[in-house]
Amino acid sequence: MDFIRETIQPHFNFWIYxxxxxxxxxxxxxxxxxxxxxxxxxxxxxxIILLYVSLGVKDGATIPILDHHAEEVEMAEHxxxxxxxxxxxxxxxxxxxxxxxxALADTIxxxxxxxxxxxxxxxxxxxxxxxxxxxxxVFKEFGTLEENEILExxxxxxxxx
Amino acid sequence: MxxxxxxxxxxxxxxxxxxxxxxxxxxxxxxxxxxIVTLTLTLITAFLSAHQVFTNGTxxxxxxxxxxxxxxxxxxxxxxxxxxxxxxxxxxxxxxxxFSVRRFGAEDTEKTPQFYILYQLLCVGLFGITIAGDTFNxxxxxxxxxxxxxxxxxxxxxxRGTFAAFNYVLMGxxxxxxxxxxxxxxxLKTGSLNMQDIHTILATNSAVAESKAVxxxxxxxxxxxxxxxxxxxxxGWLPNAYSYCPSTTACTLAPLMTxxxxxxxxxxMLGVFGYxxxxxxxxxxxxxxxxxxxxxxxxxxxxxxxxxxxxxxxxLIVAEVGYMVGGAWIADPDHWGFTGAIYHIxxxxxxxxxxxxxxxxxxxxxxxxxxxxxxGLFKKMPLTSIGFVVGALAMIGVPPTCGFFSKFYLIRGGIxxxxxxxxxxxxxxxxxxxVLFFRIFEIAYFGNKPAEGHDHGHHEETEQGxxxxxxxxxxxxxxxxxxSREAPATALFPLLAAAAIILLLGIFNGPIxxxxxxxxxxxxxx
Numbered sequence: 001m002d003f004i005r006e007t008i009q010p011h012f013n014f015w016i017y018x019x020x021x022x023x024x025x026x027x028x029x030x031x032x033x034x035x036x037x038x039x040x041x042x043x044x045x046x047x048i049i050l051l052y053v054s055l056g057v058k059d060g061a062t063i064p065i066l067d068h069h070a071e072e073v074e075m076a077e078h079x080x081x082x083x084x085x086x087x088x089x090x091x092x093x094x095x096x097x098x099x100x101x102x103a104l105a106d107t108i109x110x111x112x113x114x115x116x117x118x119x120x121x122x123x124x125x126x127x128x129x130x131x132x133x134x135x136x137x138v139f140k141e142f143g144t145l146e147e148n149e150i151l152e153x154x155x156x157x158x159x160x161x
Numbered sequence: 162m163x164x165x166x167x168x169x170x171x172x173x174x175x176x177x178x179x180x181x182x183x184x185x186x187x188x189x190x191x192x193x194x195x196x197i198v199t200l201t202l203t204l205i206t207a208f209l210s211a212h213q214v215f216t217n218g219t220x221x222x223x224x225x226x227x228x229x230x231x232x233x234x235x236x237x238x239x240x241x242x243x244x245x246x247x248x249x250x251x252x253x254x255x256x257x258x259x260f261s262v263r264r265f266g267a268e269d270t271e272k273t274p275q276f277y278i279l280y281q282l283l284c285v286g287l288f289g290i291t292i293a294g295d296t297f298n299x300x301x302x303x304x305x306x307x308x309x310x311x312x313x314x315x316x317x318x319x320x321r322g323t324f325a326a327f328n329y330v331l332m333g334x335x336x337x338x339x340x341x342x343x344x345x346x347x348x349l350k351t352g353s354l355n356m357q358d359i360h361t362i363l364a365t366n367s368a369v370a371e372s373k374a375v376x377x378x379x380x381x382x383x384x385x386x387x388x389x390x391x392x393x394x395x396x397g398w399l400p401n402a403y404s405y406c407p408s409t410t411a412c413t414l415a416p417l418m419t420x421x422x423x424x425x426x427x428x429x430m431l432g433v434f435g436y437x438x439x440x441x442x443x444x445x446x447x448x449x450x451x452x453x454x455x456x457x458x459x460x461x462x463x464x465x466x467x468x469x470x471x472x473x474x475x476x477l478i479v480a481e482v483g484y485m486v487g488g489a490w491i492a493d494p495d496h497w498g499f500t501g502a503i504y505h506i507x508x509x510x511x512x513x514x515x516x517x518x519x520x521x522x523x524x525x526x527x528x529x530x531x532x533x534x535x536x537g538l539f540k541k542m543p544l545t546s547i548g549f550v551v552g553a554l555a556m557i558g559v560p561p562t563c564g565f566f567s568k569f570y571l572i573r574g575g576i577x578x579x580x581x582x583x584x585x586x587x588x589x590x591x592x593x594x595x596v597l598f599f600r601i602f603e604i605a606y607f608g609n610k611p612a613e614g615h616d617h618g619h620h621e622e623t624e625q626g627x628x629x630x631x632x633x634x635x636x637x638x639x640x641x642x643x644x645s646r647e648a649p650a651t652a653l654f655p656l657l658a659a660a661a662i663i664l665l666l667g668i669f670n671g672p673i674x675x676x677x678x679x680x681x682x683x684x685x686x687x
Contacts, residue, residue, distance in 0.1 A: 045334070113348070127330070131311075131327070
């Protein structure tokens, strides 16, 4: 139980992402059916999306929209920091590298990873579309989507040459 | 106008692709003029920006004026190294456009506009990869170039090509995903996606630079790029994908995709993680140089075993990638390894272009797929043969060509860095290339006895048999005129131009290497 509480629970997202990624990679490598390989590829990409989305998450943080009323409340709460000038720079809140953290950093979820993942999802969909259309061409050429049968046909073709 | 050069470079082919979509689909004859105009524009832009870089220094371009610290802008950066790579890309795609006229060398004539749309989007991806200043934009541009190349490879009519394209999709996507994963870990630690920004953070903040997450990020990124460039253990997709696709596609992808990936690796090493960070790790340099040695040797040996011209060239690419990766990882104190690797990117782009163009012409004109089909080549197609011979001599590394000088700098780096295994591998590979190409010259000049077509063990017999064959074919001169079987001008022009550039790159290696070393000047000696 201690192992679960100390190691797995705090990093639950990351455990799931690694497991999903391995499932995906295994399917890409080991599955015989081309469509199943593509499903594996999709799972693999989704796992990476999960990793990125997890990066932007903070406990008790809200959506990153500038609400003037909320901002005033925050300003009052963080009066001290506000004196040093509060500016919203969403990309730079996480990580110790940046030195000081911004006053509102703890109350606003980092939107950058989510924005990146919108792009990555689009890229993933495009890849899947291309891959599916190519697998359709493969089916037209070989009449099957099983990798071993395709390889047999290719081998047979080789000896004909 | 001048300060907008990076944006013009990347966006011109996008608009070209749109114009082909608008007009080319109605009348396929409109495609070629549109493409050649856009690519001529990008060629001029590439050389202008190179000129700009070498007179005024690095160009930093922020799309829409969103400056760096926000971490969400599109940052394009042209420095002394990628200006040269840009010029190489622009020249290669410009030349291949002529080769693609009337879809010469391609099997399918129905899809002309579609081909040109993908072709120009591929150019967008390649230019973008080269000048992207942001790790995530780099991922997106890598995917743009990969997706278009999947399409271009699958366009061929060969069923092997279709299946190879499918495998390439799987491998390529896994590679890109690994890269994205690495960028994720890097973002986790540094909170930035901008290459320069990450570089500064890693250089100043030792707690971040020494963390395991950054090391893992580097390894993920490296493996992702290695899959894309077909480095030694990860090259399985390349030979099938490049040898069974249409000739025009092979002529574009083979010279560019792997070289641009090598450049990306060099950029990640120098521009993102930094020279000191990469080489402070004990043993990494040795490990990668040994991998490169295996890549060079296995590529050469496998090339020797091939009977098909294009497949042989594909395995040579695997060996050449080994040259460049090895050169980049030697870490000799004077950076001759890096110099050689970058010079070899330019040289190898031209050599591979030249050889693949020649192979495309052979396939179309002579129906020659096997090496043994090249019998009597020098008589049938003298001009094509000149181009092929220049490309082959450059691959072997004969002095006036650029292939000699790039090997010279790589070997110098290997000696100064104390990596003798790399030096020996380079020399063996040169010898194997010599055997490979002189076997082809022999067949092409003297002809070959059918029984001995693929046997290079019996040199004496082959020579005797070849002499007889030669005298026989000498008695039967080809019917009508010397150039009757020569390739059309649109195919000959890029081939001979590539051959000329190979010679020019070799003759003017001094100034080019001076430019590269000027760009590498800031590197510390280890």
